[in-house]
Amino acid sequence: MTRMIFINLPVDDVARATAFYEAIGFTKNPAFSNQQASAMDWSDAIKVMLLDKAFYATFTDKPIADSHATSAMLLCLSFDGRDAVDAIHRAAIDAGGREARPIADMGFMYGGAFEDPDGHTFETMFMEANAETIVAAQNATA
Structure with missing residues (x-):
């Protein structure tokens, strides 16, 4: 299963x-x-x-948390490309959601966050296929 x-x-x-x-x-x-x-x-x-x-x-x-006032978790949705990240952010705002964090381009990773109408936060991200190699190299030089 x-x-x-x-x-x-x-x-x-x-x-x-x-x-x-x-x-x-x-x-x-x-x-x-x-x-x-x-x-x-x-x-x-x-x-x-x-x-x-x-x-x-x-x-x-x-007690049930007020997700507009407190955060208990962040959920992250992954996508196959930057355009898909942009599209879900537009759809979320158009459907009554709120931008929680603007989309940022970090080179190997691209994404932001939005809230649904009840305040639950969803992060979004697209990560380059070689992201692990890039991050490992950055950490080695830090």
């Missing part, structure tokens, strides 16, 4: 969150979606579950 990761995110409005994630390239899996949750596929192995906050609360005794 393929290993998968399911990222569960609390959201204020499942329909609004679903529309945002569809706008940035996720696919809704209707078999695992209802009014309380949307199962969103990024790939065969990476799934994001958008859970209504009341439903999310049934899985934990901890």
Whole structure:
């Protein structure tokens, strides 16, 4: 069986969150979606579950963080090129997200970060195929 990761995110409005994630390239899996949750596929192995906050609360005794005010994690999406990074940033802003960090060109790596309407931060990046060699060489001379 393929290993998968399911990222569960609390959201204020499942329909609004679903529309945002569809706008940035996720696919809704209707078999695992209802009014309380949307199962969103990024790939065969990476799934994001958008859970209504009341439903999310049934899985934990901890208070649900206000992702607009605090950060518990940063999620990073990788892309095959710079144009794809630019495209998802444009789509995120157009769909009601917020730029959390402008796109930066670091030579071997290119990316930035955006927030969804609920404040969850997604970093984006494209990394050159030889990035490990470049970083190792930089570290050796530092």
